Amino acid sequence: MRLSSSRRRTSHTLQRSVASVALAGVAALLATAVQSGAATAAPQQAPSASAEAGAQPVKLTPAQRAALIRAAGADTAATADELRLGGKEKLVVRDVVKDADGTLHTRYERTYGGIPVLGGDLVVRTDADGRTEGVTKATRAAVDVPSLDPAISTDRAERQALGAARAQDAKGPDVDRTPRKVVWAASGKPALAYETVVGGLQEDGTPQELHVVTDATTGKKLYEWQAVKNGTGHTVYSGTVDLTTTQSGSTYNLTDGARGNHRTYNLNRGTSGTGTLFSGSDDVWGNGTASNPESAGADAHYGAALTWDYYKNVHGRSGIRGDGVGAYSRVHYGNNYVNAFWSDSCFCMTYGDGSGNANPLTSIDVAGHEMTHGLTSATAGLVYSGESGGLNEATSDILGTAVEFYANNSSDIGDYLIGEEIDINGDGTPLRYMDQPSKDGASKDNWYSGIGSIDVHYSSGPANHFFYLLSEGSGSKVVNGVSYNSPTADGLPVTGIGRAKAEQIWFKALTTKFTSTTNYAGARTGTLAVAGELYGTSSAEYKAVQDAWAGVAVGPRPGGPGGGTSFENTGDVSIPDNGAAVTSSIAVTGRAGNAPANLQVAVDIVHTWRGDLVIDLLAPDGTAYRLKNFSSSDSADNVDETYTVNASSEVADGTWRLRVQDQAARDTGYINSWKLTFP
Structure with missing residues (x-):
């Protein structure tokens, strides 16, 4: 699914202010990959190239993994408190991934008042000393519902779910257990709901596990998805x-x-x-x-x-x-x-x-495809509908293809064609083409705003295309005797980094960055973050990820066409009441020369009585640009504005910081996110 927001933005123009100043405050959380609904999401801040060896995941035995899960489970209350979750919310550990430098990526589910929160999952990244470095959330909405008492009956939810199944021509649909009460948080304001699972068979005879979410107050259908994941492959x-x-x-x-x-x-x-x-x-x-x-x-x-x-x-x-x-x-x-x-x-x-x-x-890639659906369920849990469903299906194509290449079997040679041996159409053509998905007549080569409304096997096209471009690059070439010719959405070439690196980037993004609601924008953000962690943000690999996403119309190339390049930090940073200033950092890379005279600084701060706040943009050399002054008369809540800064005397590449200080007592809040856009 795609989460979207429609937030007010106003613009202010500033000129250079004071000279270099000392920085104060605590270290900012690293950026997180929360969805914005647009396919131009910017990269997460990532460590420099020196961190790449330590960013490689380590191989955990089942016993080692279980020990890490137990340790995280014993500390969930403290983690929930640090993340400022509500008093009715609790965390449940789902998975832990460990990097060579000791970094842990702990995946959690949430409950509210003792019931599951669907779309409330999150991943917390901590360093070797246990300090929180970043959080990736499936939703940024505060989980809070007026009441946990449903206004409609479970029978009404069952009838709605059965109707949804019949509308899809299901055979013998049935509800084998009472609808369970949940909080639905995946697509907007959290709501008390029922989740009903309908069994029976799908139209083509596949077993059915249709999940239907019904608003427990209004009776409105909020969402539905199929939990049985179909796949196709070779018969060789x-x-x-x-x-x-x-x-x-x-x-x-x-x-x-x-x-x-x-x-x-x-x-x-x-x-x-x-x-x-x-x-x-x-x-x-x-x-x-x-x-x-x-x-x-x-x-x-x-x-x-x-x-x-x-x-x-x-x-x-x-x-x-x-x-x-x-x-x-x-x-x-x-x-x-x-x-x-x-x-x-x-x-x-x-x-x-x-x-x-x-x-x-x-055959081999079928097994790889199907087992990878299980991996996705055990990690990111990408909902099998909308854009997240397309990414779920693409993940199985991508890693199933990786399994086929890994097998190195002479009877089933690795390729970027899906189902070329089944011949369902009777004409000897593959089911899907990763180098140019549209050749199958239904899949999409590139992202567009309505792609989440089509079948997940076809909305998977841009991600499959991205993986091919990242692995092999654009243009004409022959791999294992198969000819490919991959175009790009922007008409510019992409240089591949090799399949081995591409599959490492996708796997780590799936297991440490993606959540149940990740869309194409979030996939770009997550894979860029991983490329930065593994190879550095100034590396050829990092640039290739940017270029390959631009090649399927997800985000711009650095310094190229596409309406400017954005860099964003969505990590929450608490602002102490009437205390020291805090900062949040963004690493800008790939921008030759100086920053522009119209650098856009979008600031999103959650804080009551916003007049208490003084906000500055700090250039890489420490020069401060005042964005907002203190005002004792401004009693409105929150800062949600875009400022224009003349930063033409500053070198663009480097670490930029947003500095915020609360200069009056009684009101508190936090930096929710901020973004730099270079036109």
Whole structure:
């Protein structure tokens, strides 16, 4: 989904004021990637190139990860207090990622009055000494509802949810549990709501877990999304491969004891349950043909093992949830079912046999795609609808493709084509093209303001295109024998940094920057932050991320076309009452020469009796530009304004700071965000 805001902005013109002054106050929080709804979100502030080695994630064993989660769980009350959450709010630890320098990225869910807050998730970044460096929030709205007593019945919520399912031509929709009470915070002002889950089958026979959110006061439908994630992939078998199996007495079965006891089952055309675990008197599985049920089982088992190995060896993650526990696979689902899917409720992948039950969808990139849906659910939790749904689907294409390249299997060579072997259309064409998504006739090459309203498999196009551009660059080229020719939205070239770096950037952004509501603007912000952490903000990699996003119409290139370049810090900084000044920093990079005479400084400060505040912009050399003076008569709340500063005598690149001081007693607040825009 896309969060949007429509905030008043006024403009003031200033000239250079006093000379260099000393800085006072506490260190500002680093910028965070909260959504603004526009696709021109600016980069997070990031460390210099010297930090890159320390920013690499470390490989945690399940026991080490569990210990970090326990430690964070013991400190949730203090964390909630530091984040200034309300008295009714509590945090629940969901995941922890650790960098080599000791930085922790702790992902939390929120509750309010004991009930879940959907769209209230956040990630807190702390340094090796436990100091908070930044917070990424799914919503910036304060979580507060007038009452926790619903005005409508659960029956009304059920009827609305069933109606939503029938509108999508669901087969046999049913509600198997009472709607649960939640706070819905993902798309505007938080509201008390019911979440209803509708089962049954989708129109194409895929199992259904349709989540419908109903306002518990008005009865209005607030949102809906599908929790079963469909994927598509190749039907090419992987040739003769080694499988890790288990022997019990004289019988072998498809249980992988080396990978969390992942098991592969035969549904034998069924559509429910786990089916029968593949077993036999020998350790030979299938004969390479679709007519032998074991062949598809062998492919699925092999693909799951490759995906496990990829995440463990490349990204240091032991299992989809990071807990060392394997998912399971089910093959031969339904009859003539031309798809595959991941379900959180069973923690499993399921594969159909294709048209005529002749082409099982059980090859490497299918397994990578489906298991990655599970990874996304366990980390960012990208809602499977709107722009976040497109990013969810693209993440599975991107990392599923990475698994295929990692496999280095001569029978299924790595490429940037999705589903080229299935031939659903009967003309030998792929389902999706990462180098130019629009070649499939439905996917979009570039971002536009309405992209969140189309099917997530097609709104994934810009992210897939971004990943290709970042990996390989624009223009004509041949990779592993496949020809590509990738255009850009702005007509300018993009130089790739290689797939290995591109997939590291995407994975770390997914696991440490993205939240359930991340949109394309937020994806740009998060990937730029990671590129800065890993390679430095003046690196070729950082610039390539900027250029690749500009190549799909998400944000401008530095110094290039697109209406100016923005740099933003959305980290909250508390302003002490009648105390010392505090500062918030933004690192500006890639701007040759001096700053402009019309530098735009957008300031968003939450503070009662704003007249108490004095606000200055500090240039990299310490020169101060007064934005707002103290005024004892200005009793209005908050500062939400854009100032124009003549900074033409200042070097553009460097660290700029917003300095704020409260010079009178009784009223308090915090810097919510601020932004520099270079026209």
